[in-house]
Amino acid sequence: MNTPLWEVFVRARNGLAHKHVGSVHAADATMAVQAARDVYTRRGEGLSLWVVPSNEIVASDPADKDMLFEPTGSKIYRHPTFYAVPEEVGHM
Amino acid sequence: MATTSISVDETPRLRNLLMLADDALILGHRLSEWTGHAPTLEEELALTNIALDLIGQARALYQATGLDEDALAYLRDPNRFRNTLIAELPNGDFAFTIVRLFLVSTASDLYWRATVASDDPDLAAIAAKAEKETAYHVRHAADWLVRLGDGTDESHRRAQTALNALWPFTGELAGRPAWLRAVAPVLARATLTQPADGWMQSGGRDGRHTEHLGHLLAEMQILPRTYPGATW
Numbered sequence: 150m151n152t153p154l155w156e157v158f159v160r161a162r163n164g165l166a167h168k169h170v171g172s173v174h175a176a177d178a179t180m181a182v183q184a185a186r187d188v189y190t191r192r193g194e195g196l197s198l199w200v201v202p203s204n205e206i207v208a209s210d211p212a213d214k215d216m217l218f219e220p221t222g223s224k225i226y227r228h229p230t231f232y233a234v235p236e237e238v239g240h241m
Numbered sequence: 242m243a244t245t246s247i248s249v250d251e252t253p254r255l256r257n258l259l260m261l262a263d264d265a266l267i268l269g270h271r272l273s274e275w276t277g278h279a280p281t282l283e284e285e286l287a288l289t290n291i292a293l294d295l296i297g298q299a300r301a302l303y304q305a306t307g308l309d310e311d312a313l314a315y316l317r318d319p320n321r322f323r324n325t326l327i328a329e330l331p332n333g334d335f336a337f338t339i340v341r342l343f344l345v346s347t348a349s350d351l352y353w354r355a356t357v358a359s360d361d362p363d364l365a366a367i368a369a370k371a372e373k374e375t376a377y378h379v380r381h382a383a384d385w386l387v388r389l390g391d392g393t394d395e396s397h398r399r400a401q402t403a404l405n406a407l408w409p410f411t412g413e414l415a416g417r418p419a420w421l422r423a424v425a426p427v428l429a430r431a432t433l434t435q436p437a438d439g440w441m442q443s444g445g446r447d448g449r450h451t452e453h454l455g456h457l458l459a460e461m462q463i464l465p466r467t468y469p470g471a472t473w
Contacts (some may be wrong), residue, residue: 152281171285176388184283187290195450 155181156206157189158199164240175200188230244466249317252298254361255306255325258413259313259447261352262302263324267454269295270343270461272334274350280335287381291342294374305363315465319455320448327410329445329454336389336399343382348414349421350375353418383427390431397432404428405436412441 152174158167170189175181181200185190189195209217249255270291279285303310327345332338353375356368389400414420428435444450464471 165345174281175283179384180388183287183384187287191286191290 153181154203155200156200156203157183157185159189159195159218160199161183161194162240163195167197170204171193173200186194244316244469246318246321247312248321248364249308249313255308258302258306258364259394260323262299262306262313262343263322264328264349265302267297267301267324268328269293269299271303271328271330271341271455274332274337275338288338291378291381294378295373298371298374301367301370305367305457311427311465315462317459321448322454322458323446324454325410326412326442326445326451327407329451329457330407331415331453332411333403333406334399336396337403339382339385339389340400343386343427344373344377344407345412345414346378346382346422347427348416350379351416351419351423380433386427386433390428390433401433402433404433408436408438409440410442412438413443414443424459425447433445437453 153176154172154173154174155178157170160167161172171214173184175184175231178200181197185198185200186195188200249259251259253382268290272295273286275288275292275381277285279288299314301311303313325345327341332343353368353372356364357372359365359368359467367408386400389396391397411420425435
């Protein structure tokens, strides 16, 4: 198939962020939303859908992995694990 | 066939429920035949999702009769089925499948939207659920129809050929004046020529079917007729 590829993001509930779930092939944006609905929300997974052309995704270079991500490994104080999150806050 | 076919005494309510249920079951079965054969994985799931919606509608409608839903689906002979002829025609190519789905689901959607306010509480409850399902069937089929009709020379030709072949079968669809008003603008967007109304096929509601229904039912009914009461 030479139809364009689209990345699919589903938001399951109010208050949550859209989450990447996979991709679909579709000729245009309208049909991509329908394909995403038909492939990824068959079991009540979604309240909202985004589709994004896959070739519009800008990705980090795997060769930069150490430079980009390793320095955070030693900075445990950035994790919010020293605080109690009140119940009423819900999803964070 | 090892089991005896059933026939039921049709009150007006039962006959109406059977017409609606048989339409949904037979078109749902046709769409399920695309499983493993659709042009793309995405479209295969789209068509089988629609098939499952329709088979679910059929079950709810059979249950509303108060009779055994399995017996109604599996133990009636072709001449006892009340579906429209357009629902039982073989799938043909993808264009034929989409054109048929568009023509039929447009009529179904208009019917279910009006039936949400029905005096029959069973039917009103089914309509409330079915209306959302058929609204999507119409949208999906219409969006495809526009892309096929206004696509390549070949997709246009196939869509127009399907439309011409199916048009004489649209006389059995309910609420035809409103249906024509809903169908015409989509055909125009798809750059398809609306065929003139001529002689129309009929007989499905009275059990006079095309030769295709018997073959469809043979495949659909063989297991419960050969192994009565079989369970998974």
